[in-house]
Amino acid sequence: MLRRNLIYFLVSVVALASCTPRKTDQQTTSADTTAHISDDSLLTLVEARTFQYFWNGAEPTSGAARERFHADNVYPENDKHIVTSGGTGFGVMAILVGIERGFITREQGLERLTHFITWLEKADRFHGVWPHWWNGETGKVKPFSPNDNGGDLVETSYLLQGLLCVRQYFKEGNEQEKALAGRIDKLWREVEFDWHRNNKQNVLYWHWSPDKAWVMNFAVEGYNECLIMYILAAASPTHGVPAEVYHDGWARKGGIRNDSTHQQYGYHLDLRHNGAQQYGGPLFWSHYSYLGLDPHNLKDRYADYWTHNRNHTLINYRYCVENPKQYKGYGENSWGLTASYSINGYAAHSPAEDLGVISPTAALSSFPYTPEESMKALKHFYFDLGDKTFGEYGFYDAFSEHHNWYLPRYLAIDQGPIIVMIENHRSGLLWKLFMSAPEVQQGLDKLGFTR
Template sequence: MPASAALQRHPLSRPSPSAPESGGPFNHPCYRQSSAPPPPPGAPNCRAVSLSLGRWLRTAPGPFRCHSQARCDGAMLALALLAAILGFSDPVDDFDSGPPKGPRLCRFFGPMGEWHDGASVADWQLLPDPVAGGRFMRLTFLAADGTAGCGVYFLLGPEAEDLSPTLSARDLRRYSALSLRMRGAVPDAQAILIELTDGDARHVLVPLPRPSASWAELAIPLDVFAVVDLSRLRKIALVLPPCGAATPSRLDIDDLALISGEPAPSSDDALLDLMERRAWEFFRDGFHAGTGLVWDKSSTPHISSIAATGFGLAALPVAAERGWLKPQDAVSLARRCLSTLLSAPQGEAPDTAGAHGFFYHFLDARNGRRFGDCEVSSIDTALLVVGAVACGEGLADLPGGADIREMAARLATSVEWPWMLDPSRKVFWMGWQPERGFFGSWDYYTDEALLICLLAASSPSHPVPPDVAWAWRRERGSYGGQSLVQTYCGSMFSYLFCSLFIDLRNRTDRHPTDPIDWWANARAAALANLAFCRSQEKDFVTYRKGRFGLSACLAPGTAPWEERYDGDYGALPAAVGPHHDGTLAPYAAAMCLPLFAGQDNPALTALWSFWRDCPRLWGLYGFRDGCNLGRTDSPADDWYASDYVGVCQGPLILGIENFRTGLVWKLTDKSPILRKGRDALFK
C-alpha cells in the first residue's frame, strides 16, 4: 500500500512534512499499491483496526490512556511496558551475534542487510553496549530526495526455496506486538517506518515516533498490520524515506523482538510445555522439503545430521500426540525421510550416503549424500536407527503408519554391525572413512557405547553377541558424595543418550562379575555435575542459582560473535579434565528431569533459573544451545549461543516427554527389535 495511506491510517501516526503522496517520487516497491492477492478472508480492514486501536488507546485504564490522537506516539512506550508485564518475547535480532560488519543472520536465521537507492546511503555496524550488555546496531544514513530512500531488512528465514515450507514464511499469529529500542539524531522531517511483508508480497508500513538522544522502548501492536497475512510473514524492514537532508543522520536500534501473546509460564508444566513445543518447532522447520532429512543446525539448513534426523523422527509421534502436528503430516514426514534413507546409495566409494548400512555423520540435505569429508559414524547411525524405530511404533496405528514401522524395521535390519566391530578387542569402531579406514574405538564407558551394543544385539539380520557390552572399561570415580562409573570427559549427555530412548529404570546389566544399574549411575552423575557446578560458582557466574549442565554444546569462540562446538565440556568424576569454562547447556538439565521424578527436582530448579535469570538465552526455538555469564566485569561480554543444534534439541524433547508421560520409553518398549537387545543386555 502507498506509504501515505499507511501514515493516514495508522492511529499512532503524526503529520510529517516528508510523507509521500501517491504517485510521487518514491519508487521503492513498498510505496506502490500492491498487486498481490487480496487479504485472506476475514482479515479486518486496516482502517477499522486503526480506529479500534485508537479508541482503545483513548479509553485504556491508567497510564495507557491517550486522550488525544496527538499523544498516541507515547502510547508505543506504554505498550512496551504492558507487553513486558503480560508476556515474553522472541528476538528477531538482538545484534549480539555475527561480525560487526558484513553478512550475518538475524535470530530467525534469515539474512539481515541494508538497502539504498540512487544517491541515498545506508551503512550499519554493531557496537558494544557497556550498560545493557550485548551490542546494538548503529545505522548511518542519508535518505536523498528523488530516490526511494534506504533502510535495513530482516528476512524471517533462509532464502533457499527447497527447505521446509514453514521456513519460507513464518506464522506470527501467536505474537501480539513488535518491539524495539531506538535512539538517534535525525532531522525533524525524517520519517521512520516499520514495514511487514508477507509471503504474497502484501506489505504495510507503520510510522515510528521521532527518536531522542536517549533509548526509548517501543511496541507496535501487530493488529495495525492487518492487511498482511501474519500466518505467512516473510520480512520485517526499517524504511527511511527521503526528507531533503543534506548531511547523514544516525539511528541506533536494539532488541528488535516479537512479543508473545501467550502469558509467561507460571507453573512447572507450563514451562516444560513451552520448552518442549519450541524445541519441536526446530524439527518442524528442519525436515527438508525434498528429502525429509533434518538440519544439523538452524544456521546451516542444507547440512543434515543423521543423529538429528533420528531425534527428529522420534519427536514426530510426540508432536502428533500433543496436537502440535496433524497425524497425517507426521506420517508424511516420516515416509519422506525414511524413503530417502532406504533408497540412498551405499558403498565404500566416497560419494555415497554410507557403507554397509551405516551412514555418514553429515549428509547433504538436498540429495542425501555425504557432506564434505565426514566419517561413517557408528553412534550417529545408532541414534538414527533407534529414533526411526521409535517413530515407527508411535505412528503404526495411524492411517499409513504400518508402512512407517515396516520401513523403520528395514532400516534397522540393513545395518551390518559386525563390519564396524574390531574383532580382536570386541569393541566397536567410532567411525570409518574411505580415505583412512577405521579409527577410534568405543573402549571406555559411555551411554553411547551402551546404545550401540544394545542395537547390535537387537539386529534381526546382523547381530553381535551381547558380551561386547562387557568389553569396554568401567572405571569408577567419585565427586560430591556420588560414586559412579565415570565417562571419559564427564559430559552429561554421555550418561543419558541410551536412557533417553530405552527405559532402564529398575534394571541392571548382565555383566558376569560387575553388574551395573545404569539408571542409578546416570542419576549419580547428574548430582555430581550439580555438585561440581556449586563448587565452582564463586569463579563462574553461570553456575550460580542452582544452574548446572556441563555437557557438549556450542561454546564461545575467539571473537565475541564467534562460536564453536565443544564436545568435551564435563564435570568430575572423569578420566580426563574436567574441561569447563563457565558454559552451560540448558538441554543437559532437561535430560536429567526423569532422573528425579517424584522428588525435589534439581533439574527443574536449573531450568527455572535459566528462564528467569538468563533472558537473552531464550529465542525462536526456546533455550539456545548454551550461555556463559560473567566472563568479565562488563555485561557486554556475557555470551549466549546464537544457534540451535539438533543433537541438543532432540534430547531436550525426549527428556521432557519421558518426565511428563514416559511416551518415548513406551514406544521403544513396544518394539520386538529393541526388546530383544534390551533383554539380552539387561535383567
C-alpha cells in the first residue's frame, strides 16, 4: 500500500501552501499556474481537503458524516446534526485513504472508526438495515420523507461497502484492530437482505418501515446506482438471496440489456438506463456502486462494466463539450453532470436534465475512467475558478458560470466519491480491500460474474 508518514504530509502541506486557488478577477493561463505544482501533488492536495469533510467536519457525537455542510451557514431547520448512512460509508473509506496518505495516523483512524462503530451499534436499525438519515446526537432515525422512516437498503449497502473495506484493512492487525473488524463483521451479518424481498419476491425493495411497512413500494430494478445492493445481498453469509432475485428483479429477466446498436458520440451503453437511455443517467450511477466494487474486467451476461462505465462517462463528457444548449463555461476543461445542488434546489443533472450546472464530483469521481479529461477539469476548477469553487473541504458541490451561481456548500454523498475514486485511480486502495472480502467473491460467483 501507499503508506506515507505524517511528517511527509505536513511538509507537503507547507510546500503546497503557496498553491491555494487564485482569485478570478484576472484569469491566468494553465502554463502560468501549474509550473510550481505537479499533478501528483495537486491530487494529494485535493484528497487532503476533501478528507477533512469526514474528519474535522464530522458530526462530533457520532463521528458520522453530516448530510451537508454549508459554509454560508444557511441551513434547513434543525439540520446541522443530521448524518447520512450512505455518505458515512463513503466517509469511512476516506478515513482509510487518510491513513494511507499520512493525513492522520493509523491509530487516529482506528480511534475514530471505533468511536463511530460504538455509536452505530446503538443507532436505529430495522431488521439490521439502517435508515437514510439519523440524528447524530441521539442515533434516532430522521425521516427522509413522511413514509421513509425506517430501513433504507440502498444507503445501507453504501455503508456496508465502506465498512467491509474497513474490516479488511484491520482484520490482520493488532488486538484492537481485530476487535474492530469483528464488530463490523457482526453488523454486516445482521443485515437482513432477505427481509427486503417483501415476502420472497424475486426483487429487492428499497424501503421498509415499522409503522408504514412496504408503503413506499419501491422495487429496485436496473439500471441505476444500486448494483452494489444486489451484490451484497447475494454475498451475505447469513441473509443472502438467490441468484434469481438479481436476474429476475434487478436485471428484469434480461430487459436490462440495451440491444439497440445506437451509439452516442461513438459510444454504446450495454445497459438500459432507467429513464435516461439516450445519454445515460447522472454520472453517480458509475460511481457509487464502484467505490469498492472494482469494475476492471468485471462482466456478467448483461455488460462489461468497465467499458460500460467508461462509455457512460465519455458520453457525458462529449455532451458537455458539444454543449447543445450553449451554456457559458461548458467545454473540455469544464464538464460533468450528476445529481447535486442546483440553481433551484437539488437536481439529478444529466444530458437529459441539463440546467447549466456543473458538479465537480462528476468529473473528479470519474478519474479512473477518464484520467486526462478529469485532470483538465480539476485544473480548471482549481486554478481558473479558484475560491469560487474550492474551500475548506475541497470543491463545492456545484456551480454555474452561465447563471453566475456559486454556492459554498457541500454534500457528503458527493464529497466521498471524489477522494475515494481519485485514490482508486492512483493506487486501487479501496478496490483491493473490498474485492479481498471472500463473501464478495462468493456473491459475484453466485450471480455469474467474471473478473
